[in-house]
Amino acid sequence: MRSISGISPIETFLLNPIPVITMSYLKVVSILLLSLLCWPNIAMAATGPLPLTDSALGITAIVIFLLAYLLVMAEEKIHLRKSKPVLVAAGIIWAMIGWHYMQAGMPTEAESAFRHTLLEFSELMLFLLVAMTYINALEERRLFDALRAWLIRTGFSYRSLFWISGVLAFAISSFANNMTTAMLMCAVVMKVAEGDKRFINLTCVNIVVAANAGGAFIPFGDITTLMVWQAGIVTFNEFFTLFLPAVVNFGVPALIMSFFVEKRSPGGHAEEVELKRGALRILTLFLLTIATAVAFHSYLGLPPVLGMMTGLGYLQFFGFFLRKTLPGSLARKRALAERAGDMERIRALGQVVPFDVFSRVARAEWDTLLFFYGVVVCVGGLGFIGYLELLSTALYTNWNPTAANVVLGLMSAVVDNIPVMFAVLTMNPEMSHGHWLLITLTAGVGGSLLSIGSAAGVALMGQARGYYTFVGHLKWAPVILLGYAASVLCHLWLNAELFTVFGRH
16 A cells, blocks of 8 residues: 555655664664573683673673663664763673672783783774775865766766666775765765656665675775784785675676666766865875785785874875975966956865865764774673673584574674674684685675665665665665675685685784
């Protein structure tokens, strides 16, 4: 039954943001099920020296983590930033652990475990901070605006725009985060499609799948791949073996969905965007920074974060150059504008402000970084208590690694892939490189099954509210699941030799 507006009562209900938050409670339920998966064997093992999994402390720690995650999922409803509850939960969990170990006469055990967890997070945070700074600098220099304007000017058909936006989302997300990439491409589609709800929803689904798949085959493309690389489990080059499986993951559902795109052309609005001074040079410095991080890790045996922080120095030096040479550049451009009588250009030049690296650092997604810290520290605490060892036993001993990794990937559609991957790394099950690459792939692309399963999907539900919806995405879940299965089979077939290689490099 459909309403007069053409939207069914179910769709009308689910277009409301509150049900989206309600669906997000699935994340909490999944975490609870994950934690209680082997509850009957709860006293069998513990990671720390003291068995705490069957104690009041351990159960309280799980309850605190679940309550914090519940608040995270209700962020859009209660307007409480997601970093706040997990920061408090992390402090309470480790305070309880520290107090218990102090009472047991082992004050250094908890301290050492926390410092190890903090070191792992610090390397990842600094790495992400540099990458975010470069992306923000490129955005400020209008590189992404220029890309959007070019797509609009070309006047592509709907089907061409569908494929171009998907391919660009796949390509850009390999070095930029999937949320930024998805929002960029969504802005293009929203501007070109002129309120066509059906096309915008379909293309946004394609963009989310493409952005998540594009980050799966290179360490810089997603936090999960970065975590696996920095753990030293597989080499930088081995990640590229996931390229074809990632293409399959994006290509299979995109090919099917493309047949449902109407054969007509939208009316675009022409727009001229001028790149700010230094935009392409900053892009070059970003590529040089990535190369430096890879070289430090591959040839010098040093953490990649050292190369990234060195690359931040490149940007700072270039920012100094831009500031020092700005007066001369403005004088030359103003003289040309005055000679041409271009008053609008003269006014625009008067509004130019110097490039400031630290303003780009300030614009980093600090709430995301602090949320990342809270989740990592919480999961580290639960792992020290012993729950991750129980989970590892339940999944990787009772099941084979292939099945376990595929299921965990599916769970990442309702449980954020960061705690899923951090939990697997903390468990450190004995797996081949092929299986480690499999969990990297499945955790990275599993979130595409639901609109709430990835940061890209959640961001687009806000950006394209009323056009891209939970139900609109859910309609294509079987097609996306087909792409997920095809990508797993592709990896198992193409990279079969990696499933016999064990050990860390």
